[in-house]
Structures are given as C-alpha cells and as structure tokens.
Amino acid sequence: MKNSRNYFINLDNKTYLAACSQGPLSWPVATALERYKYDLLERGNPWDLWTEGLEEAKVLFADLVGARRDEVAAGCSVSSLFSSLLSALEYGRRRRIVTSDLEYPNVTYPVLMQRRRGAVVRMIRARGESPELDPEDYAEAVDEDTALVTAIHVATVNGFRQDLRRISEIAHARGALVFSDAYQSAGTVAIDVRREDVDFLSAGSLKWLLGVPGIAFLYVRGELVESLEPVDAGWLSQERPFEFGAEELSYVRTADRFQSGTWSVPSAYAAVEGMRIILEVGPRAIEERIRSLTERAIERIDERGLRTITPRDPSRRGAIVSIIVRDPPAVERRLRDMGIITSARGPVLRLCPHFYNTEDEVVEAVDTISSIAGS
Numbered sequence: 001m002k003n004s005r006n007y008f009i010n011l012d013n014k015t016y017l018a019a020c021s022q023g024p025l026s027w028p029v030a031t032a033l034e035r036y037k038y039d040l041l042e043r044g045n046p047w048d049l050w051t052e053g054l055e056e057a058k059v060l061f062a063d064l065v066g067a068r069r070d071e072v073a074a075g076c077s078v079s080s081l082f083s084s085l086l087s088a089l090e091y092g093r094r095r096r097i098v099t100s101d102l103e104y105p106n107v108t109y110p111v112l113m114q115r116r117r118g119a120v121v122r123m124i125r126a127r128g129e130s131p132e133l134d135p136e137d138y139a140e141a142v143d144e145d146t147a148l149v150t151a152i153h154v155a156t157v158n159g160f161r162q163d164l165r166r167i168s169e170i171a172h173a174r175g176a177l178v179f180s181d182a183y184q185s186a187g188t189v190a191i192d193v194r195r196e197d198v199d200f201l202s203a204g205s206l207k208w209l210l211g212v213p214g215i216a217f218l219y220v221r222g223e224l225v226e227s228l229e230p231v232d233a234g235w236l237s238q239e240r241p242f243e244f245g246a247e248e249l250s251y252v253r254t255a256d257r258f259q260s261g262t263w264s265v266p267s268a269y270a271a272v273e274g275m276r277i278i279l280e281v282g283p284r285a286i287e288e289r290i291r292s293l294t295e296r297a298i299e300r301i302d303e304r305g306l307r308t309i310t311p312r313d314p315s316r317r318g319a320i321v322s323i324i325v326r327d328p329p330a331v332e333r334r335l336r337d338m339g340i341i342t343s344a345r346g347p348v349l350r351l352c353p354h355f356y357n358t359e360d361e362v363v364e365a366v367d368t369i370s371s372i373a374g375s
C-alpha cells in the first residue's frame with residue numbers, strides 16, 4: 001500500500017479510523033466538489049455533464065461488485081432504493097420476508113412496513129458474545145412461502161460478516177429472493193454478485209467508498225429487472241422522463257427503473273472519484289490489508305485487557321473492530337480532541353481501519369482507548 005496515504009488531505013494530522021461512518025476526504029474528491037462549483041459558475045445548468053457523472057458512478061459501482069451497468073440504479077440512500085425495490089414485490093402465496101436483528105434500521109423499518117401490504121415478517125436473532133448468525137438460522141426460517149430474505153453483509157455494530165453465497169443457496173432452494181445491504185463491506189472486501197449469487201445488493205458512497213453523503217447504488221439481477229415494477233419510483237424510472245402529459249407508464253428496461261427524481265449531483269461527482277481510488281488500489285489488496293490491521297487491533301485489545309465483540313475468525317469479520325467501553329460517545333469525543341477519529345455506536349466504540357492506515361496507528365489508538373477507559 002505504498003503511497004496510498006497520498007490520496008488523502010489530512011492523514012498527517014489525524015489518525016482516521018472511522019470509515020464505517022464517513023471516509024476521510026481525499027484530494028480527488030475535494031477537487032471534484034470544487035469542479036461541481038466551477039461547472040455551475042461556468043456553465044450554469046450542465047445537465048449533460050451531470051448525467052455523464054451519474055452514468056460513470058453506476059459503471060464504477062457495477063465494476064466494483066462484478067455486475068453490468070444495466071443492473072445498477074442510483075438513488076439518494078439505501079433506504080430509498082430498498083423501499084423502491086420492496087414496492088415492486090407482490091405478496092400472494094409468497095408472503096414471508098425473513099430478516100434479522102443485525103440489519104441496519106434502513107432495512108428493518110421498510111421491511112416492517114410491508115406488513116401493511118400483506119407481508120408476514122420473520123425476524124431471526126443473532127446469538128453469542130459477538131453476536132453472530134449462522135446460515136442454518138436462515139435455513140430454519142425460510143420456507144416455500146418466503147418472498148424475500150435480507151442478509152446484511154457486514155454488521156454495523158460488530159463487523160460480523162455473513163456468508164452470502166450460502167444464504168443465497170438456502171433461499172434459492174426454496175424459491176426466495178435475496179437482498180444484501182453491503183454498505184459496510186463495499187470497498188473493504190472483494191464483492192462479486194455472481195459468486196455470492198444474491199439477487200439484489202446495495203451500498204452507499206460516503207463510508208468505505210470514500211465519497212460524501214447523498215448517493216447510493218442498488219444492484220438488481222438482470223433477469224429479474226423487467227419483472228419488477230416499483231410503485232415507489234419517480235420520473236427517472238420511466239423510458240421517456242421528459243414526456244410531459246404522459247398518460248401511460250413505460251418503465252425503463254434497466255435497473256434505472258428503481259430511480260426516483262433529480263439526484264444529488266455533487267454527491268455523484270464525489271462518488272466517482274472515491275470509487276476510482278478503491279478500484280485503483282484494488283478490493284482484493286484492500287481486503288488483505290484490512291485483515292492484517294484488524295488482526296493487529298484485536299491482538300492489542302487482548303494485550304490491553306479490553307473487550308471486543310468483533311468475531312475473531314477473519315473470514316467472519318469485515319473492517320469494523322468494536323470495543324466495549326463505558327459511554328462510547330464521550331470516549332469518541334476525547335479521542336477526537338487528541339486527533340484520533342473513531343465512531344461510537346450503541347454500546348461500542350468502533351475502530352475501522354482502511355487500506356491507508358498503519359499498524360502503528362491501530363496500536364496507538366487501542367492504547368489510548370485503554371488509558372482513557374482506565375481513567
């Protein structure tokens with residue numbers, strides 16, 4: 001990862017361990033945001049550039065997850081894309097949605113809302129100190145009446161990583177579709193939607209993909225696209241969005257049919273540059289690097305007598321290492337004052353190393369937490 005820190009503006013002054021929340025600002029992203037302002041000043045309303053930028057973002061996301069461009073939609077958040085997807089499902093004989101208590105609320109609430117449309121929700125619960133789920137939990141819950149299974153790829157609170165391929169195998173054997181929220185994995189592990197065999201996968205740009213808030217992507221398996229007509233979609237989901245006075249619906253034949261209205265244009269400028277960095281460094285190399293940094297973090301946590309709820313088996317964790325501390329937001333604030341950026345969530349403080357971090361940074365952060373927690 002030689003020179004990888006040069007992409008970023010502030011890594012000489014800060015120890016940045018919070019990409020699970022917001023990635024650090026890079027030079028290319030900062031320049032892209034400036035370019036957005038410049039384009040406004042110079043060209044006024046450059047819709048051609050804006051549309052090209054969004055298109056480029058979808059191409060890059062498709063590359064990142066091993067999909068085709070026509071299988072990727074963009075929206076403002078995973079919540080809105082997922083809601084659009086759910087609105088295309090019809091609950092006839094297959095009424096069950098299987099979900100888990102490890103999902104981020106952006107999935108949980110829209111799933112619970114489907115009860116008003118006739119769905120029956122089956123919630124499976126993670127167990128153990130970590131806590132974790134087992135594919136067998138899905139095997140027990142998914143039946144011939146299941147329409148959809150949601151399987152978060154990497155859990156937000158403890159970094160537990162699921163075996164999507166195995167879950168897809170279980171769901172598909174019973175005819176159910178699989179949605180995965182990959183917000184906490186995209187950019188940290190090599191994802192291949194064909195290998196994992198998921199039907200839908202979504203992630204946004206501001207965290208590990210090094211962009212800014214306001215843009216997210218949804219992969220929809222090509223063969224399914226035309227059978228799904230979202231009710232919760234906007235004018236950009238249609239074949240002729242600029243046709244005023246339209247009297248018939250005509251969904252675009254690509255995943256764009258899950259799109260809403262005008263997107264966050266500056267976020268798309270930033271997303272392109274963030275994903276370019278990830279693709280240049282390489283998801284596989286990033287995955288290996290993160291594996292060794294999280295290993296080192298856990299070792300140091302043990303040496304310091306702290307407690308982590310992150311799985312120790314590297315194949316079962318992503319890039320989040322969660323430490324139990326008293327009053328996580330207060331510890332986060334104290335660390336920030338010392339130049340160490342981390343992320344508090346619920347009962348834990350999360351250390352989130354990305355490819356640009358060093359072992360020394362990770363060790364120093366754990367040591368500082370240990371001295372704060374002990375004081």
Ligand SMILES: Cc1ncc(COP(=O)(O)O)c(C=O)c1O
Pocket residue numbers: 020021076077078079080104106152154155156181182183184204216
């Ligand atoms: C796993 C996961 N999914 C989704 C989100 C955010 O979703 P949305 O794009 O709907 O705001 C987060 C944010 O922390 C997350 O951790």
